[in-house]
Amino acid sequence: MGKGRLEAFSDGVLAIIITIMVLEMKVPHKADLSGLRPLIPVFLSYVLSYVYIGIYWNNHHHLFQAVHSVKGSVLWANLHLLFWLSLFPFMTGWMGENAFAAIPVAVYGVVLMFAAIAYFILTRVLIANHGKDSTLGTAIREDFKGKISVILYAVAIPLAFVNAWVACLIYTVIAIFWLIPDRRIEKTLIQ
Amino acid sequence: MGKGRLEAFSDGVLAIIITIMVLEMKVPHKADLSGLRPLIPVFLSYVLSYVYIGIYWNNHHHLFQAVHSVKGSVLWANLHLLFWLSLFPFMTGWMGENAFAAIPVAVYGVVLMFAAIAYFILTRVLIANHGKDSTLGTAIREDFKGKISVILYAVAIPLAFVNAWVACLIYTVIAIFWLIPDRRIEKTLIQ
Amino acid sequence: MGKGRLEAFSDGVLAIIITIMVLEMKVPHKADLSGLRPLIPVFLSYVLSYVYIGIYWNNHHHLFQAVHSVKGSVLWANLHLLFWLSLFPFMTGWMGENAFAAIPVAVYGVVLMFAAIAYFILTRVLIANHGKDSTLGTAIREDFKGKISVILYAVAIPLAFVNAWVACLIYTVIAIFWLIPDRRIEKTLIQ
Amino acid sequence: MGKGRLEAFSDGVLAIIITIMVLEMKVPHKADLSGLRPLIPVFLSYVLSYVYIGIYWNNHHHLFQAVHSVKGSVLWANLHLLFWLSLFPFMTGWMGENAFAAIPVAVYGVVLMFAAIAYFILTRVLIANHGKDSTLGTAIREDFKGKISVILYAVAIPLAFVNAWVACLIYTVIAIFWLIPDRRIEKTLIQ
Numbered sequence: 001m002g003k004g005r006l007e008a009f010s011d012g013v014l015a016i017i018i019t020i021m022v023l024e025m026k027v028p029h030k031a032d033l034s035g036l037r038p039l040i041p042v043f044l045s046y047v048l049s050y051v052y053i054g055i056y057w058n059n060h061h062h063l064f065q066a067v068h069s070v071k072g073s074v075l076w077a078n079l080h081l082l083f084w085l086s087l088f089p090f091m092t093g094w095m096g097e098n099a100f101a102a103i104p105v106a107v108y109g110v111v112l113m114f115a116a117i118a119y120f121i122l123t124r125v126l127i128a129n130h131g132k133d134s135t136l137g138t139a140i141r142e143d144f145k146g147k148i149s150v151i152l153y154a155v156a157i158p159l160a161f162v163n164a165w166v167a168c169l170i171y172t173v174i175a176i177f178w179l180i181p182d183r184r185i186e187k188t189l190i191q
Numbered sequence: 192m193g194k195g196r197l198e199a200f201s202d203g204v205l206a207i208i209i210t211i212m213v214l215e216m217k218v219p220h221k222a223d224l225s226g227l228r229p230l231i232p233v234f235l236s237y238v239l240s241y242v243y244i245g246i247y248w249n250n251h252h253h254l255f256q257a258v259h260s261v262k263g264s265v266l267w268a269n270l271h272l273l274f275w276l277s278l279f280p281f282m283t284g285w286m287g288e289n290a291f292a293a294i295p296v297a298v299y300g301v302v303l304m305f306a307a308i309a310y311f312i313l314t315r316v317l318i319a320n321h322g323k324d325s326t327l328g329t330a331i332r333e334d335f336k337g338k339i340s341v342i343l344y345a346v347a348i349p350l351a352f353v354n355a356w357v358a359c360l361i362y363t364v365i366a367i368f369w370l371i372p373d374r375r376i377e378k379t380l381i382q
Numbered sequence: 383m384g385k386g387r388l389e390a391f392s393d394g395v396l397a398i399i400i401t402i403m404v405l406e407m408k409v410p411h412k413a414d415l416s417g418l419r420p421l422i423p424v425f426l427s428y429v430l431s432y433v434y435i436g437i438y439w440n441n442h443h444h445l446f447q448a449v450h451s452v453k454g455s456v457l458w459a460n461l462h463l464l465f466w467l468s469l470f471p472f473m474t475g476w477m478g479e480n481a482f483a484a485i486p487v488a489v490y491g492v493v494l495m496f497a498a499i500a501y502f503i504l505t506r507v508l509i510a511n512h513g514k515d516s517t518l519g520t521a522i523r524e525d526f527k528g529k530i531s532v533i534l535y536a537v538a539i540p541l542a543f544v545n546a547w548v549a550c551l552i553y554t555v556i557a558i559f560w561l562i563p564d565r566r567i568e569k570t571l572i573q
Numbered sequence: 574m575g576k577g578r579l580e581a582f583s584d585g586v587l588a589i590i591i592t593i594m595v596l597e598m599k600v601p602h603k604a605d606l607s608g609l610r611p612l613i614p615v616f617l618s619y620v621l622s623y624v625y626i627g628i629y630w631n632n633h634h635h636l637f638q639a640v641h642s643v644k645g646s647v648l649w650a651n652l653h654l655l656f657w658l659s660l661f662p663f664m665t666g667w668m669g670e671n672a673f674a675a676i677p678v679a680v681y682g683v684v685l686m687f688a689a690i691a692y693f694i695l696t697r698v699l700i701a702n703h704g705k706d707s708t709l710g711t712a713i714r715e716d717f718k719g720k721i722s723v724i725l726y727a728v729a730i731p732l733a734f735v736n737a738w739v740a741c742l743i744y745t746v747i748a749i750f751w752l753i754p755d756r757r758i759e760k761t762l763i764q
Contacts, residue, residue: 015585
């Protein structure tokens, strides 16, 4: 079964998520800069979520370049990942509107963590279908980044109740950490 | 006529439906967990609808793999299916906001039933175009799952007035029943 | 220049238009059928607009099958068509919320007429680029349907002020008239 | 790495931006033309933004025709461009709802300027990857239009505080200036 439609559908969902997140930035009724001030946390949470969706799209793009065929299990592992990402607009809006209050920041981290786990599951399902010795299998065998991210989210979530900004800092550090594209797959593909 | 644009258009519509359903989960103004509590039924109805759209995308994907060409009748049978699916965000929001009250649950079932009928019509139109002895024709000749689903919806809708949760249980059972990808087509394609 | 991206972009815009129109059907707060009653005109105007977008997608699909290459002029003629179609969700919501009052019905007709003119311009630009004796040129030389539609809209718009239902009837008749796919192009392509 | 998914994702984001901008035109509750009057500035700002998104899509289309492969840096330069364009619906709504007041018009210009800079960066990253003597490199070596646009935005933004209509006029002139498709790339491709 071809991977074309899975890629197209995922691109569509990610494109819409990234664009409707902006709808949470409600147009202010005032025409002066004071109207924009309450939107600053909403804007910051939008930027963070935008970067995260960009990272997922980027890594999804890299991952599927090494994929040859997709089975039903891959379709559902992919839909499972998209489910958690589809909650981003809601979480981004809630965290932004409450100016990074403890509980929304913690719940945002929970969604990030489940998305990371869903991505991890997707890679495992793909490896199971392609074999451990396939290009894909050797390229992402260790998946250090995936595992460390989940651990860091698990640390950040309770920390949000101590200091929400520390949790946000950890989310940002993980994002920067992932911004570097997955050279493992690129390297293996070239060899 | 190629099937590429029909697939791309359907993917687009389904990707948007799945993503705007989340907009019915209105961002709460409170920053504590009590703000999330009224969203639990909205979230549950979102999960159910997400799985249903996932199933339709999955089966649509499988179905069109065996399709060689599309005529005007197929385009309209497909648009008819997308019409019923486009009502999902509205129905999901109504059912969720009213915490699975009898009438919204029944009307949700009516939309599910019409979507199932529309999918059935689409398969019949495709078989009529490809011939009963084509790969497609032999693969979905019986369509036991399609027929039994329509019957179960017809049973669940009046039951919603007796007990809405029983109706929801039936919708969930049908969803699980469909989660298994359409091995009939896969099998026939491989032979 | 390839036509692939123009088709993909148009499919995307049409898929989004068709799906966000549904957002104008606001989820009622009541859980009984009386909550749905004020939505009946909104639903009817949604159905009419859905059929119209379906017709445009269908005809666009047929039209571009005979297209070999696109120039800048085609890109802009296409964007011009999409502009008028992008006003459908707004017009559909306005007409539906006011239960087919005279002015919204007339303005709806104006948007329909400009969309029809934009489609007509698009076909002329394509013929200019492909030549009058090309497959495309001979297939849509007369364009009786396009011309008669514009005339009928021009008749229906003032009639909306006399009786809005007569105008709606004319819009519906034109829709049925277009539901028949463009056999001219199909025929010419087969020969 | 193929450019297909980057194009598809960009098309998706631009298609959604163009379509959700229309959602800022709130359906009026009145059924007469007086209900439409406050929407005139919203409509005008929609038209301006629609043309701008059309220009970006057009130029993106032209630009990537000369692109052979994309690296991680291109993916992020492209996401950076899409980020600024994703703010268009918000800015369009704010400018329109406040009937072209000074501050919204100035901030609109700031977003336009950052989008122009992001497009400029994207072309530089592409040239760096393809080489100065590639088709792409020779085609957009000077990029007079890109540079002059950024300068004109920088002039228009402070002018908005003197007279917002002058700033809007400059934005419109730049749009008309860009409406002419990028013949440089087209010419070089044909040779």
